Amino acid sequence: MNRNRAAERWLLLAIVILSLSAASFSQIAVGISVRVGPPPLPVYAQPICPGPGFFWTPGYWGWNDDGGYYWVPGTWVVAPVGMLWTPGYWGWGGGVYAWHAGYWGPHIGFYGGINYGFGYTGVGFVGGEWRGGAFYYNRSVTNVSVTNVTHVYNRTVVVNNTRTVSYNGGQGGVEARPTPQEESAAHEHHAAPLAAQTEHEHAASQNRQNFASENHGRPAIAATARPGDFSGHSAVPARSAGGEYHAPAMSPKEARVNSTPANKGNSEGGFRPFTKPNSTNGSPNNSQNKGSAGNQNRGSAANPTYQQHGNPASNPPRENTSHPAPQHRSSPPPQQHKSSPPPKQSAPKQEHHKGR
Numbered sequence: 001m002n003r004n005r006a007a008e009r010w011l012l013l014a015i016v017i018l019s020l021s022a023a024s025f026s027q028i029a030v031g032i033s034v035r036v037g038p039p040p041l042p043v044y045a046q047p048i049c050p051g052p053g054f055f056w057t058p059g060y061w062g063w064n065d066d067g068g069y070y071w072v073p074g075t076w077v078v079a080p081v082g083m084l085w086t087p088g089y090w091g092w093g094g095g096v097y098a099w100h101a102g103y104w105g106p107h108i109g110f111y112g113g114i115n116y117g118f119g120y121t122g123v124g125f126v127g128g129e130w131r132g133g134a135f136y137y138n139r140s141v142t143n144v145s146v147t148n149v150t151h152v153y154n155r156t157v158v159v160n161n162t163r164t165v166s167y168n169g170g171q172g173g174v175e176a177r178p179t180p181q182e183e184s185a186a187h188e189h190h191a192a193p194l195a196a197q198t199e200h201e202h203a204a205s206q207n208r209q210n211f212a213s214e215n216h217g218r219p220a221i222a223a224t225a226r227p228g229d230f231s232g233h234s235a236v237p238a239r240s241a242g243g244e245y246h247a248p249a250m251s252p253k254e255a256r257v258n259s260t261p262a263n264k265g266n267s268e269g270g271f272r273p274f275t276k277p278n279s280t281n282g283s284p285n286n287s288q289n290k291g292s293a294g295n296q297n298r299g300s301a302a303n304p305t306y307q308q309h310g311n312p313a314s315n316p317p318r319e320n321t322s323h324p325a326p327q328h329r330s331s332p333p334p335q336q337h338k339s340s341p342p343p344k345q346s347a348p349k350q351e352h353h354k355g356r
């Protein structure tokens with residue numbers, strides 16, 4: 001009798017946990033929509049891997065309705081065994097930029113063709129692989145010490161471009177559509193971001209230094225060795241901004257758009273391609289598939305709100321790839337009108353150093 005009651009209690013607890021996890025994932029997957037595009041990805045070094053079993057999750061621009069875009073530092077997290085992280089991405093569609101949340105799964109899905117670096121070249125992941133219950137790291141594109149990690153290999157890859165554009169579709173965005181493999185991965189069972197990841201994102205939103213209005217696309221904390229550890233010995237500052245910063249022409253509250261079926265970001269349907277607006281009437285047209293298994297998406301590109309400048313080849317590459325990358329077309333940005341940034345709040349100064 002006692003055993004049956006204990007089993008019932010455990011079963012009930014498991015159902016509650018799964019329900020909460022599903023609800024949390026559903027909330028994350030819905031995403032948000034805004035009228036202004038994210039800044040380019042900053043250039044930064046990867047902190048050294050803390051130890052075996054840690055998986056790299058690249059940094060990205062999050063959104064806050066009061067302060068606008070803020071940088072969520074890239075970080076190493078303990079991965080669920082056998083699972084790979086598909087990063088989230090911003091995509092243009094229905095007149096807005098919608099966030100498509102990342103997820104864990106057995107294969108890498110579509111993440112907008114964004115070259116996040118360190119193995120995330122825009123298609124797939126070349127930073128490592130699972131072999132049985134152990135994760136092996138490709139030292140050619142990840143910062144791993146053989147003193148701490150012994151499961152390593154070297155697979156030489158070559159960089160073809162250094163694009164820093166951070167969104168898919170629209171004017172100046174990455175023109176990439178999902179491969180058949182990515183479409184298949186999108187229909188597999190997915191797991192929500194880990195609690196450590198969501199807490200890491202929330203902590204980043206509480207630090208004014210992470211907001212684009214404060215750092216102008218060059219965050220003082222671009223990456224960390226562990227989630228939520230923004231201390232000086234763990235944090236790595238950006239080497240440079242990915243492009244010239246232009247303040248949005250509207251406040252964050254004005255830029256925010258209520259999600260509708262037409263513009264929702266959806267993690268499970270994250271492979272949904274976005275289209276460029278028509279140059280004559282602003283309505284979207286079907287974009288052509290420029291991606292392939294080896295496409296790279298890192299080079300100079302214009303953004304309706306933030307503009308790239310300088311020679312992208314002058315920026316240090318984040319990783320290499322063994323496949324050539326097709327060039328993606330971009331259109332010149334429209335004239336921007338600066339507006340006042342959101343109210344600033346004082347934050348304690350932090351000391352940072354480079355991770356490599």
